[in-house]
Amino acid sequence: MAAVMTAILSVAVWGTIFLWRAPSAERRVLVACFVLQLPVSAAAFYVVRMPLDRAIHALLGDGAMYQWGRLLYAPLTEEPAKLWPLLIPWIASRATRDSAVRIAAALGLGFGVGEIGFLAGSIAATPQAASVPWYAYTGFGIERFMVCLIHGLLTAMTMLGWKRWRIGWLGGMVIGMALHLALNSPIALAGIGWLGTDPSVVVSLLLLWVVLYFLVAIVVLVILDMRGARAGA
Secondary structure, three states, rough: HHHHHHHHHHHHHHHHHHHHOOOHHHHHHHHHHHHHHOOOOHHHHHHHHHHHHHHHHHHHHOOOHHHHHHHHHHHHHHHHHHHHHHHHHHHHHHOOOOOOHHHHHHHHHHHHHHHHHHHHHHHHHHHHHOOHHHHHHHHHHHHHHHHHHHHHHHHHHHHHHHHHHOOOOHHHHHHHHHHHHHHHHHHEEEOOOOOOOOOHHHHHHHHHHHHHHHHHHHHHHHHHHHHHHHHOO
């Protein structure tokens, strides 16, 4: 229930804003990007990350290098995976300097909503979840709502590298991966005890970090989208 409500809210808020910002001729592309991204989070995890983890674990064991290396999984696998709809010519041909940020936001939203379902399924499969009421997952819902937009910012780096910046799509993707790593780094710090031992304090600090990232994402995406609109005018 918490996942369903979060997904509906994310689509209603972010989807409405993205479609409102887009010209009418662009809206079908944004909807297609969103829909095509829904299964990608689970696919990237099961098809790429799990086999990768098994291979690296067999090579390195449980040492510190393996534990820190796992922090790279999400940036290295998710950022390329979010771009796969651009392999479709109908979508790629409609990616321009003007539409780059909005297409990135739609791709990020679709990935984020799919990730909500994937994570909710993983949590629901644990024995502890059976005794927890759905409204106890408010923090999960708030965090996932914000991450749906943050994914758009991360994807926008690759799109802008491709369509506006001289660094090209690869340089943009490296920036997106670096930002993704920065977003996830406090989780690793919490795991080794650098954020303290009080669970409530740790959770509050992690949520505060996501909130700050979310606020920056809003400002940056608005600025980048407005610049694209001026460039296309």
